[in-house]
Amino acid sequence: MAIRNILTEDKDGDFLHKKCRAVEKFDKRLAVLLDDMAETLHKANGVGLAAIQVGVLRRAVVIDIGQGVMELVNPVVVEQSGEQESMEGCLSIPGKWGMTKRPKHVKVRAQDRNGKAFEYEGDDLLATASCHEIDHLDGILFLSHVTRMLTEEELKKMSSAEGK
Numbered sequence: 001m002a003i004r005n006i007l008t009e010d011k012d013g014d015f016l017h018k019k020c021r022a023v024e025k026f027d028k029r030l031a032v033l034l035d036d037m038a039e040t041l042h043k044a045n046g047v048g049l050a051a052i053q054v055g056v057l058r059r060a061v062v063i064d065i066g067q068g069v070m071e072l073v074n075p076v077v078v079e080q081s082g083e084q085e086s087m088e089g090c091l092s093i094p095g096k097w098g099m100t101k102r103p104k105h106v107k108v109r110a111q112d113r114n115g116k117a118f119e120y121e122g123d124d125l126l127a128t129a130s131c132h133e134i135d136h137l138d139g140i141l142f143l144s145h146v147t148r149m150l151t152e153e154e155l156k157k158m159s160s161a162e163g164k
Helices: 009-016 028-043 124-137 152-162
Strands: 048-050 060-063 070-081 084-089 097-102 105-111 117-123 146-149
Touching (some): 028 048, 028 060, 028 070, 048 124, 060 124, 097 124, 105 124, 117 124
Antiparallel strands (some): 048 060, 060 070, 084 097, 097 146
16 A cells, blocks of 8 residues: 555646546456555545545545545435535645535445445535545535635634644
8 A cells, every 4th residue: 555645726726627537447456546545545634535636537535534434436426415514625725624515414326446336325524525525526626615715713713622
């Protein structure tokens, strides 16, 4: 496994807005990519990472909201309901945070690293992370969902409140 470089909007914006192609080969290269993405995600202290963020135009995502790594290949949101507003950031847009509106509940259909289809349902943070990462695969960044960017003062207050 290896840590991969995470592309950023300021340097790699044109690339990050491309659409990813479906994964058709479920082989060792895909397994290495997913393993590397999980290691990169943990090293960066993130919640999710899409293949495009490490320079690979394939529909593959890893998510870890603290319950272990979920690997999603060719994921699609098939149902969504409700609405939530929450603070969101992105490993490809370091240091910027905003309030976004996303579905409160999602149902996602995907494949695992071996090509086996599965579905899962998620609420709250898992719903947000799923939508955020699947958006990446379509060249959409979280900024398009932001209702309000958070100020430096707000971020400082939040981080000092977490430290108490």
